[in-house]
Amino acid sequence: MKPIHAAVPLFALAVSLGASGALAASANLTSADGKDLGTVELTGTPNGVILHATLAGLPAGTHGFHIHETGACTPDFKAAGDHFAGGAEKHGFNVEGGPHAGDMPNIHVPDSGELEFEVFNPLVSLDDGEGGLFDQDGTAIIIHSGGDDYESQPSGDAGDRIACAVIEQ
Template sequence: MKTLSLCATLALLPASAFAQDATANLMGPDGSDMGRVTLTQTPNGVIVSLDAQGLDEGEHGFHVHETGACSPDFEAAGGHYNPTGAEHGMKNEAGAHAGDMPNIYANAEGGAKADAFLHDVSLEEGVEGTLFDDDGSAIIIHAQADTYEAEAGAGDRVACGIIGEN
């Protein structure tokens, strides 16, 4: 009975109660600090927690991208993280990419805080879906909202951070 009680308690703890296994420091195209993303491995996937600033007010696409690079420009991060070759979009029957996350919303001051959960990724090296493959992974925030359809339509990349192990 104590085990059940402990498991129920752990399930209700906020993401901050677990060790943060990886981080991505976000930067703007001009190199400015735009916040931080923390990633926490759980038994069922990865919790992604965003604390960003300097964004335009409104919705923005928020994704894990396939390459751990932000320079010479944010296109260096490649496409969405997609180790299984799925199509894009949470509304697409053939989607979504493993790195697709819900849109975030920046307030009038340009700040955004959000948590997302990715079932099909891992922070463990050498396992299927690891974000720490040979070329790493990055977090990208886009200028507009993702459509959640087959075509993302989220526009320019306005923030990028390379995911690094803690």
């Protein structure tokens, strides 16, 4: 399996209108014990969302990064539900019928635990249209303990949920 080397998105949000008129959002990613792990900024475009994250305190290694279907971050983060599907039937970049709108490339955290990245997700939006992240029960960003294999069903065999950010308006 070839790793996908790309910056990866993180979401969390207090939606606002940026100086350029584009929809924008930001939030803090936290660990299960409530530790602040950094900031994620999102910018809506006509074709998707650009995500920019500045993180610290994550364990070194490869981690799955996904948008989940429910905006809830309980201590074990299971209340965030499954991946945000956005109409796709299957999980994974390497699977026919996939990927889910919430499937993102893995993030690769160095030994320092610090990581800054930017990624574009063409399958989600910050408005009410198709792929909109602000449905009635919201959505959340989850970082997993291991890497996503981009094919195992239903969620890539990425391990426990170690960090969460609720996407809020």
